Amino acid sequence: MFKYGKETIFLNKRIFKISKKFSSTLSYVHNPVNLPLRPLTVGQLLEETCNKNGDTVGIISCHQNQKLTFNEIIYRADQLAAGLKSIELNYGDRVGIWAPNLIEWYISFMACARAGLTTVAINPLFQHKEIEYCINKVGIKAMISGHIYKKQNYYEILNKVIPNLITNEPGKIKNNNVPSLKSIISIADKELKGTFNYNHILNIANENEIKKIKNEQNKIKCDDSFNIQFTSGTTGKAKAASISHFNLVNNGFFVGKRNELNKKQQKICVQVPLFHAFGTCITISAALNYGSTLVLPSAGYNPDKNLDAIKNEKCTIIHGTPTMYVDLVNRQMERNEDINPEIAVSGGAICSPHLFKRMKKYLKLNKVKSVYGLSETTAVIFQSMEGDDEYKSTCTVGHVSEHVEAKVVDNNGNIVPRGTPGELYVRTYANMLEYWGDEEKTKDTIGNDRWLKTGDQFVLEEDGYGRVVGRLKDMIIRGGENIFPREIEDYLNTHPDILENYAIGLPHERLGEEICACVRVKEGSNITLEDIKKFCQGNISDFKIPTKMEKVNSFPKTTSGKIQKFKMVEEFKQKYENNINT
The missing domain is CATH 3.40.50.12780 (ANL, N-terminal domain)
Structure with missing residues (x-):
């Protein structure tokens, strides 16, 4: 038993010093701060921002030639939130937002926050099989979709997901491919069969229904799900x-x-x-x-x-x-x-x-x-x-x-x-x-x-x-040596002819794996594998120097910028295997 008083205080200080010294030698860190966490929903945060900065411009869309203040943002968000509730979307229902960077995307995100709905953020370049997967994975009830973006025609893609879409009444979609989906809201400048028009939903509610959205903000729980992010799929099927x-x-x-x-x-x-x-x-x-x-x-x-x-x-x-x-x-x-x-x-x-x-x-x-x-x-x-x-x-x-x-x-x-x-x-x-x-x-x-x-x-x-x-999963093991690709990539990026590069491991009969440098080079560059080897010699270890090189115009990556190395491995592995077989 230790006595209370000075002996206990001395012991506690000593234990603290020992603990601090011990933890500083290990890879553990904790960053507590005096600023507390805030129990707010995204909808409440928007309202708080409006109270402080309501007349400040919150968003500018250069390509749409539009700008909105925070006061205008919250009003449109509440309009759309009331409209979404009018088509039988209820608390916690999943709403997919599948569109490029538009003001309507931003307003839809805020409207779902204000309505107590869960947003499902979907890559605007996804095709029909990917869209079908997303809908079924989380049980999307409504989709807010773009119209035309680059070569992407969202309505045509949706008709592949739902072959009988044009015969469905808006809000009453029935299809076994996507049983949870009931409504599609199209951000289009015309009416599309089987869908609601975005502007129609935005303007469908009356003032009392819009005010009701504001009055019900305290019923939305800050710990509830609000946004579902499909992981970037760098190694396969998205979670x-x-x-x-x-x-x-x-x-x-x-x-x-x-x-x-x-x-x-x-x-x-x-x-x-x-x-x-x-x-x-x-x-x-x-x-x-x-x-x-x-x-x-x-x-x-x-x-x-x-x-x-x-x-x-x-x-x-x-x-x-x-x-x-x-x-x-x-x-x-x-x-x-x-x-x-x-x-x-x-x-x-x-x-x-x-x-x-x-x-x-x-x-x-x-x-x-x-x-x-x-x-x-x-x-x-x-x-x-x-x-x-x-x-x-x-x-x-x-x-x-x-x-x-x-x-x-x-x-x-x-x-x-x-x-x-x-x-x-x-x-x-x-x-x-x-x-x-x-x-x-x-x-x-x-x-x-x-x-x-x-x-x-x-x-x-x-x-x-x-x-x-x-x-x-990207670590390369070459002849028993663990090699981290980034070290090679950082060094090759300093080459004057290389714009961007990624190192991958390809199968090798004796070494297990060999290193392939996939490079995007400046226009007109004639860089060769031998040039890369000479550039590396004396600057990085010999076992880290690439033994293969592939010039590419672009890299497989997610829209968020994450490199999908597994796709490069599959492509070039197949190439070299075919060369061996022929």
């Missing part, structure tokens, strides 16, 4: 991560603070698709928390339109993936526009230090920032800090986020020493509720102790900053 209002509101708050949205009125150039976690959280939720303005340059990704928007709208912040910044830098080098954005935020995939430096130089930026996370963690769990130096900004994914625990473990689940690679686990308020309708995969990802397995090979540094070495 459906369920995100709550609470997840989205709070992650957006801390993301926005680190991205300095609290410093002044910011205008954000939105290069990313709204449907992805980058769009819903890092962009929409963060901007909503701080009353920032979103600028949509075009319906889909277009580097020239993005550059136009940065110049014409005087955007202060840019959001994008590494590939988007590669293209934006190249267009700016050719056009040399008079632009002065202050901050570029990069996420969705790992950005090389070389690209960060080019972004800062050619886009005339004061700062570049990284964000790192997963759809399963709402969005962000590591992020650049305000005063980070060049190394922290360009060579790490930032510091662990607020209210987040992180640890790096070995194959047996033991925490590894700081600076040692292992799998990153996180425990945080931002972890998803579940994979919708998939208890087994949910348990595989989130244990009973609430630690979420990211699947990323990660290094936690002494100061709480982190580095992603690569995906566990």
